[in-house]
Amino acid sequence: MMEFFGSVWWLIVSLGILVTFHEFGHYWVARRCGVRVLRFSVGFGKPLWKRVGRDGTEYVVAWIPLGGYVKMLDEREVEVAPSERHESFNAKPVGQRIAIVAAGPVANLLLCIGLLWAMFVVGKPDFQPDVGRVQGLAAEAGFQAGDRLLDVDGRPTRTWSEAGIALATAIIDREATPVRVRTAGGDERVRLLPLDRPGLALSEERPFSDLGLALAWPAVIGEVEPGSAAAQAGLQAGDRILALGGRPVDTYDQVAPLLQQLAGPDTPLAVQVERDGRRLDLEARPLQVERDGRRLWQLGVLAAPVEQDALLRFGPLAAVPAALAETRQMTSDVLGMLWRMVSGQASLKNISGPITIARVANGSASLGPAWFLNFLAILSLSLCIMNLLPIPVLDGGHLLYYLIELVKGSPVGERGLVAGQYIGLAMLAGLMGLAFYNDILRLGS
Numbered sequence: 001m002m003e004f005f006g007s008v009w010w011l012i013v014s015l016g017i018l019v020t021f022h023e024f025g026h027y028w029v030a031r032r033c034g035v036r037v038l039r040f041s042v043g044f045g046k047p048l049w050k051r052v053g054r055d056g057t058e059y060v061v062a063w064i065p066l067g068g069y070v071k072m073l074d075e076r077e078v079e080v081a082p083s084e085r086h087e088s089f090n091a092k093p094v095g096q097r098i099a100i101v102a103a104g105p106v107a108n109l110l111l112c113i114g115l116l117w118a119m120f121v122v123g124k125p126d127f128q129p130d131v132g133r134v135q136g137l138a139a140e141a142g143f144q145a146g147d148r149l150l151d152v153d154g155r156p157t158r159t160w161s162e163a164g165i166a167l168a169t170a171i172i173d174r175e176a177t178p179v180r181v182r183t184a185g186g187d188e189r190v191r192l193l194p195l196d197r198p199g200l201a202l203s204e205e206r207p208f209s210d211l212g213l214a215l216a217w218p219a220v221i222g223e224v225e226p227g228s229a230a231a232q233a234g235l236q237a238g239d240r241i242l243a244l245g246g247r248p249v250d251t252y253d254q255v256a257p258l259l260q261q262l263a264g265p266d267t268p269l270a271v272q273v274e275r276d277g278r279r280l281d282l283e284a285r286p287l288q289v290e291r292d293g294r295r296l297w298q299l300g301v302l303a304a305p306v307e308q309d310a311l312l313r314f315g316p317l318a319a320v321p322a323a324l325a326e327t328r329q330m331t332s333d334v335l336g337m338l339w340r341m342v343s344g345q346a347s348l349k350n351i352s353g354p355i356t357i358a359r360v361a362n363g364s365a366s367l368g369p370a371w372f373l374n375f376l377a378i379l380s381l382s383l384c385i386m387n388l389l390p391i392p393v394l395d396g397g398h399l400l401y402y403l404i405e406l407v408k409g410s411p412v413g414e415r416g417l418v419a420g421q422y423i424g425l426a427m428l429a430g431l432m433g434l435a436f437y438n439d440i441l442r443l444g445s
Contacts (some may be wrong), residue, residue: 004364010372011358011366012065016042018380020110022387025107026070026100031055033096036087041069052339066354072100094402101398110385115377116323123313124370126159127306131181132251134213137200141191143229145250146184153177159310160215165333166373167207170195172346204346217252220304228300233284237302245272249285250304259286265296330381338385353435380430393422415418 018264020042027040036434050060056283060181062068066176072089073080089097119434129149131138149157170177170193177193195202195212202210219241241249249255260425263269263286271282286297314322340346352360357379365377387395397420401412412420 003359006365007358008362011042011354013238013377014357014361014376015065015067017376018111018383019043019065019112021107022383023068023070024252025103025105028107029055029103030070030072030089032102033092033100034087035089035096035100036073036084037070038073039069041071042068044068049178077167079225094405098399098402101395104395105387108387109327110379112377112384113323115373116326117319117381118311119370119377120314120319120322120326121316122373123311123372124374125308125368126161126309126310126312126361128310129157129160129163130216131213132216133253134314135210136210137193137202138191138212141179141193142189143179143191144183145183145216146190147181147191150180150182150188151178158312159346164207165192167211168204169333169336171202171204171207171210172340173202174345181305181322191254191417204350214253215306216250217303218305219252219255221301222304223300223302225300228298229284229286230299230301233271235273235282235299236275237304239275239280241271242279243272243275244269245397255299255301259297299380327377327381330378331385334385348434349441351431351435353432355440391427392420393428394424397424 023040023042027037030037038056039058039060041060041062043060043065044067045062045064047060048063050058052058073084073087074089076090077084085091090102092100131143131147131149132145132147134143134147149163151157152163153170155161155166157166167177173367174195176196179189179191179193181191182188208214221230221235221237221239221241223237236371241252241255243249244258245257247258247262249258261267265288266285268283268285270282273280273282284299286299288295289298290296337346337350341348341350361375363374388399389396390400391397391398400418401420404410
């Protein structure tokens with residue numbers, strides 16, 4: 001229940017911020033161009049709050065937070081007195097109308113850059129792109145435990161999350177993909193993932209698990225079960241396991257397989273650990289337990305949570321070019337995904353609606369301010385790009401009309417505008433229906 005209310009709250013906060021900036025872009029440029037703004041609304045439907053400003057604009061917060069609008073004086077919608085015609089939107093030169101309409105998406109683009117700047121100044125915690133376990137396709141390609149992923153097909157991967165995005169894109173493209181790594185020995189190598197192989201069952205939603213790569217998981221004990229073999233041997237929470245039976249242990253994934261291989265009845269197992277900077281040699285007598293019809297050896301320890309060991313942080317000045325570079329990369333990712341969906345390379349399941357956005361907003365907020373800022377930046381950029389699509393009723397559709405007007409020297413006819421409205425509404429309804437359908441499928445999966 002807390003997750004539900006948290007998701008609703010962070011959805012309202014997220015859309016409230018993005019919609020306010022978007023509509024303020026329209027409003028600010030309209031006022032600079034001398035257009036009278038009748039209403040500035042964040043949300044649709046019945047007003048929850050409203051007031052009239054000194055400029056005569058009615059400012060509204062409505063109860064449906066899935067958008068907003070700026071209503072301007074326009075002769076096509078209301079009767080305008082001749083003395084006020086110079087303040088109407090439709091009476092302005094086409095260049096000014098283009099500027100007013102484009103200002104909303106531009107505001108979202110600028111907000112994206114500002115949010116990323118704030119994210120880098122705050123510092124975004126993540127994991128180093130270090131591989132802990134290798135199997136499946138990644139093992140065939142020569143990946144080894146201890147490899148650090150440096151770039152995927154030339155795209156730098158500073159963190160585990162960035163590596164995931166790059167690998168997901170490679171899975172969609174289904175091409176042989178070179179991955180540059182630094183081995184545990186310090187050498188640089190290029191591993192070639194044969195993603196172009198026919199018949200591979202890979203999903204861009206699970207790039208690491210489907211490829212057979214797992215995050216490096218330090219062999220640190222988080223909890224020792226009372227009365228267990230580990231407790232009797234003197235193992236403690238915080239101990240780092242260095243070796244079992246003389247075999248070195250680098251990651252926690254190695255503990256269980258080595259235990260099954262080396263343990264035996266009435267046979268002590270040598271366990272070397274590091275505690276407070278000192279190495280200790282202990283002896284444990286693992287116990288056998290039955291699980292899923294199998295008898296397994298057990299020490300009785302639980303792993304410590306993996307600590308984030310990477311931090312993307314820059315000073316206020318250095319964060320400016322970093323934010324611009326990140327915005328370019330995000331723009332490339334969003335446009336690339338749109339093209340892949342249009343061309344059929346990527347599934348339409350990637351289109352998300354408000355339910356998924358709410359869940360992701362809540363999840364990112366729980367990870368800390370930097371992750372929430374990153375989420376807002378992605379959403380703001382997506383809103384910018386979506387609104388620039390040449391679909392009537394969206395900003396991009398209006399811009400298309402004005403560009404046609406520039407070329408032909410006269411506005412698009414009334415019949416063309418009405419037809420465009422119907423087409424645009426139908427396309428938008430289809431997209432929203434698909435987004436809600438995908439949301440419902442995700443809830444059920």
